[in-house]
Amino acid sequence: MSVEKELSSREGEQTAKVYFVNIDEDTAGQRIDNYLMRILKGVPKTRVYRIVRKGEVRVNKKRVGADYRLQSGDVVRIPPVRVAEASAPVRPADKVIAQLEKSVLYEDDQLLIINKPSGLAVHGGSGLSYGVIEALRQLRPENRTLELVHRLDRDTSGCLVIAKRRSMLRHIHNLLQQKGKVEKLYHALVVGKWAARKQLVNAPLLKNVLQSGERMVRVHIDGKKCRTAFRVMERFPNMTLVEAYPITGRTHQIRVHCLHAGHAIAGDEKYGMDEDNQSQRQFGLKRLFLHAASIQFELPDGRLLKVEAPLPDELAGVLSVLRGK
Known part of the structure; x- marks a missing residue:
């Protein structure tokens, strides 16, 4: 030992x-x-x-x-x-275990990329007994050094990168600090008609915590510089499917930038309007329509890795309803 x-x-x-x-x-x-x-x-x-x-x-x-x-x-x-004697870790629910076991998109001896389910936090804390990383550590006890490379909001689904080795963690963190070295693409369904000419939102973001303990982010001149590129993918009556490319990486960046542009993300209970979220249930939408569709970066050996996460069935179903299929 x-x-x-x-x-x-x-x-x-x-x-x-x-x-x-x-x-x-x-x-x-x-x-x-x-x-x-x-x-x-x-x-x-x-x-x-x-x-x-x-x-x-x-x-x-x-x-x-x-x-x-x-x-x-x-x-x-x-x-x-x-x-001190530690309490036994909480075992994830069988449903969570089943989800994670079939969520693997890419794996090698240094890296694991999964299609994170919506509703599952990336780590425990703030009243949560466990998150993705704690559940994976129990599912993969042989991988003692599993670490989150980045984070996704609890309600966001899609590509989540986990390092199996510290060397890989350092490699990707180094890439994340360099402009354009890691490309993340998200799909979001937003309220209203997004103008085709609106291709970049450049607005500083400031984090603050409310008395309730809830973390909120808003556009503020004293915030950190933040930019997100957007492209219209498909239009529906009073809704638009957009592709979002975060040039910087801030908490709730895409959600707040969409709101700042006048188009809250469908199903966003934190930043959206209650009446909008309620009306969107007629399309079968019961969660935030934000999905990390792909991630691309260079591996230490120089190979370019691109991993894509298919749209979850519950979001694909919403689009089918909007298309009248």
């Missing part, structure tokens, strides 16, 4: 000795605080920061800050620390 596996398995025990961990290429690039919280399961976050601050954790025999990024070849000293 490796040192990392031994540490993460010692629930409810006091590690009675000092451990020395050699950092490999897959672990390199990770912050020391995040690394420690991952392998010291059950140790409170405050305790992790305390042992780093007091110098009990050393890298190459030297003190480091919590924000130090590990490098391949580093030797990390981990002091004796009590690992």
Whole structure:
């Protein structure tokens, strides 16, 4: 058993000795605080920061800050620390397991891309026992380093990328920081007649949290720069199917930019009008009509990977009704 596996398995025990961990290429690039919280399961976050601050954790025999990024070849000293017994993870519902098992669009030894179902959050928290990543970790226990590469809103379906290795996670994150290196395309059904000439929405977005705890995003001059390109795909009476290409990557970007353009996304209960959402039920729409249709980027070996996610049946059915089929 490796040192990392031994540490993460010692629930409810006091590690009675000092451990020395050699950092490999897959672990390199990770912050020391995040690394420690991952392998010291059950140790409170405050305790992790305390042992780093007091110098009990050393890298190459030297003190480091919590924000130090590990490098391949580093030797990390981990002091004796009590690992609290963790509660058993909540098992995902059988329906969720079945959905995820048939949602795989692409997989190799470093990467997993799924067609995320609508209604399933990408990770647990905020009252949710689990999300996609927690469910996948239970379904794929042999893949101990599964990590989300990016996020999708809970109600959005489509291409979601999960890295199996830290090296792949770093590779795609590096691409995401470069303009045009990762191409994401979304399909959205919006309210009203989208003008063909409206091909770019350039409006800064600002996040804020309401007293209820709900996170909202709005266009504001003090927000972060944000741009989304649009193309009309198909027109219906008082509705338009558009293709959205986010040039930047902000929270709720496409939803808020559509609203700013005067065309809320159909079925959007957060930013849309209640009367519009109610009337759209006559077409069989019971969810947000936003779908991550494809993603494209270059793999480390130089090959270009493009993965497409078919439109879910419930959204395809809405379009069939609108087309009169």
